[in-house]
Amino acid sequence: MNFAFEPGSLIVLVGGSGAGKTRLARRWPATWCLCLDDYRAMATxxxxxxxxxxxxAQIQDLLLDARLARTLTTVVDSTALMPHVRAHLLARARYWQRPACAVLLDVSLERRRLLNSTRERIVPDHILLDQERLLPTVEDLLDEGFASVDRITGPVDLAPARIGR
Structure with a gap:
């Protein structure tokens, strides 16, 4: 999978549980990736x-600001399905004058259910359904202020389609 982001960009992974966000995040250096699951695990x-x-989220914000202030490329690995969460991330990128790009994992509910069933930590089906309803479109993400959106509709190994303004 080939991504081309300006150095120092904020890259926000957007997608429901089981869509492949964490698997995708592993393609970047570990120091680039901020993962809410990891911080929840550290706390509890x-x-x-x-x-x-x-x-x-406080830990993520602290590290996000530290990295963006240093013009370091940063990948946020969380569902980012709620508009206010994305708005907060976009605000941090604007504050540090860094481009914000989204990677939309627009994976079918059926595929997410299949992948979810093989995970160590299975997400209940009603949550998968709720997440499906919250998934933004490419247009939504561009309207919110993302500089570009890479859309992935299948397994993470497939190349994304880049859409930008």
Missing amino acids: DDAADQSATPVA
Whole structure:
């Protein structure tokens, strides 16, 4: 998979559970990747403990600002399905005058269910359905202010289609 981002960009992975975000994030150096699951696990010994999300988000923000201030490319590995979460990330990129790019993992619900069933930590089906309803379109992401959107519709090994303004 070939991505071309300006050095120092904020790259936001957007997609539901089981879409392949973490697998995709592993294609970049580990130091580039900020993952809410990891910070929840560090705070509670349980990556699925949603009660730890506020502290995990604080850790993510601290590291995000530290990296963007140094013009370091940064990948955010979380679902990023809520508009206010994306707006916050876009605001941080604007503050540090860094381009923000989205990678939309627009993977079918059927495929996400299949991948989810093989995970160590299985996400309940009703959450997968809720996430499906929250998935933004490419146009939504561009309208929000992302400089470009790479859309992936199949397994993470496939090349994305770049859409930008």
